[in-house]
Amino acid sequence: MEWKNKADVVIIGGGIIGSATAYNLAKLGRSDVVVLERGTVCCGSTGRCGAGIRAQWGTEMNCRLGIAALDIFEQLDEELGMQVGLNQGGYLLVAYTEREFKNLKKSMELQHRLGIKTKTVSLAEAREICPALDASDAVGFTYHARDGHADPFLTTFAFVEAAKMLGVSYFRHAECTGVTVRNGRAVGVDTTLGHIDADIVINCAGPYAQVVASMAGVELPNWGDRHEIMITEPVAPGVCPSMLMSFSGNYYIQQRPNGSIICGMSPAGHPQDFKLGTTWRFMTEMSRVLNKLLPVTRGIRVVRQWSGLYDMTPDGSPIIGETDVKNFYHSTGYSGHGFMLGPIAGRILAQSLIGNKPDIDFSMLDYRRFARGELIVEPNIT
Ligand SMILES: Cc1cc2nc3c(=O)[nH]c(=O)nc-3n(C[C@H](O)[C@H](O)[C@H](O)COP(=O)(O)OP(=O)(O)OC[C@H]3O[C@@H](n4cnc5c(N)ncnc54)[C@H](O)[C@@H]3O)c2cc1C
Incomplete structure (x- = not known):
């Protein structure tokens, strides 16, 4: 051109x-x-990126932006004339302490005021949403069914x-x-x-x-903050249709339509520079978290790991x-x-x-x- x-x-x-x-x-x-x-x-x-899309936020501004973004994503294929790979399996947020669960519920009250229909779910309900989940050590869960992920x-x-x-x-x-x-x-x-x-x-x-x-x-x-992420070989599709995320547990986990699992976490001390790169430490820590939460992933192989920068403020x-x-x-x-x-x-x-x-x-x-x-x-x- x-x-x-x-x-x-x-x-x-x-x-x-x-x-x-x-x-x-x-x-x-x-x-x-x-x-x-x-x-x-x-x-x-x-x-x-991990390509998650959610309206479960803790500030009014992010809730407003998040639900408005979902409204757009839901009709984006039609608007742009191309598929964007939207998959609305929801986001299941996992709390491991009473304090964290209380904070999630506080955010949920804000979300309700803004028309976001998040709900709390029991462990049994969480397992209906995500059949492969083993989270018996969790204290509580919140779930918003319209959340999900798309192809970046x-x-x-x-x-x-x-x-x-x-x-x-x-x-x-x-x-x-x-x-x-x-x-x-x-x-x-x-x-x-x-x-x-x-x-x-x-x-x-x-x-x-x-x-x-x-x-x-x-x-x-602003500064750039390196975050690592990886993808596994496929397991049976549908073992975890929702995005799994925990702030204290420090993970997000997403199953692709073909069964592969994309997951990421923020290891302590991740460098704040512009360098990209991958570490053995991330892969071992992430694998441990993944295997514990979704035992079905034990023994499967990691296909690829990479990193990217969060643009932090x-x-x-x-x-x-x-x-x-x-x-x-x-x-x-x-x-x-x-x-x-x-x-x-x-x-x-x-x-x-x-x-x-x-x-x-x-x-x-x-x-x-x-x-x-x-x-x-x-x-x-x-
Ligand atoms: C591991 C990881 C997981 C993530 N997971 C999620 C998630 O689940 N959900 C979510 O919503 N977000 C997620 N994010 C965050 C998300 O990726 C970013 O917030 C988003 O992509 C930012 O988009 P952007 O267009 O601002 O930046 P970018 O995609 O970085 O685009 C900026 C572009 O500017 C170009 N550029 C830079 N300098 C110049 C220059 N001087 N001249 C010309 N071009 C230039 C760069 O090459 C780049 O292509 C994740 C990020 C990472 C790293």
Whole structure:
């Protein structure tokens, strides 16, 4: 594709956030959009994630975003004209202490107020939801049947293709190397393929968002946090149709439609740098947890393990909005939940950029909240 020297909007990053934002802008009529991706679509956190989707959150903002994202996911195949691999087997959250169960129930009250139909379930009911489960040491469970998972590649590719049909241009292997600021406004971007003028620049660079922000002199408090994950060979499909997750147990476990199991945890002391890599320690600890929870997995083989970066903020909540540099926007800091929030995050930022009232008021996700000390601390994360 021929390089463009000018666009209305330049988006940096071709993961789920950049792609959903590009699609939504074009859908709302602002289609002179260029997406710059320094690698290939989905080469970042999106293509490395566990792909869980849930509305069981502990802050009002995340609950609102989570249930709105589910509403979008449920009709996304139709909207984008491609399958996104949505599987709504629910999320079964497992508490191992009375205190943790109390916190889950407190979150559930908030969820109920916001129309999210989470319920508590007994061990026997949990075993009906997930027949292979051995969690006799658990104190309690909450379950939301509409939660689940989707395919991160299919979902992102669907946004990309739909965006391109509406006129969006994608440039791969195009690294943003500088953001041009004139009189306090972002007016363009330097890249390895050349310069491009822009009326609006949006930073969707995931764990590298603070690096891109600094190109315009903006300091974001984000950091990249390495998380490991692995996939096993298949066991009988349907042994664990729901996503299993525990905050104190420090795991999430998902069974793919073919029977393979994807699982991840956050070992203590995981490095906060940009390096990727895998460890023996993760695989042995994760296997132990998996074998205990789903004894049917004992003796099966791990097919692949990999790692990716959570794009962390000090409160575990995203940063969406403009910065002190005018026309320079950020949609970043989604920590371990940016895949699921991508469709709604893309929609609300696009709505606000074209001057419409966003479906969800996201002004509290402004990056200045950290300086003000107004943190939105999400308790329900691993
Ligand atoms: C192991 C793991 C498990 C996870 N599990 C889940 C889960 O179950 N559910 C969930 O919702 N989320 C999960 N996440 C989090 C989720 O992956 C992220 O929040 C989400 O993918 C962020 O999307 P993004 O588009 O912001 O970032 P990315 O997908 O990282 O996209 C950013 C893109 O920007 C590009 N880029 C960076 N710098 C530049 C530059 N200078 N110029 C051009 N391009 C640039 C990168 O190459 C990258 O492709 C998980 C993450 C990991 C690592």
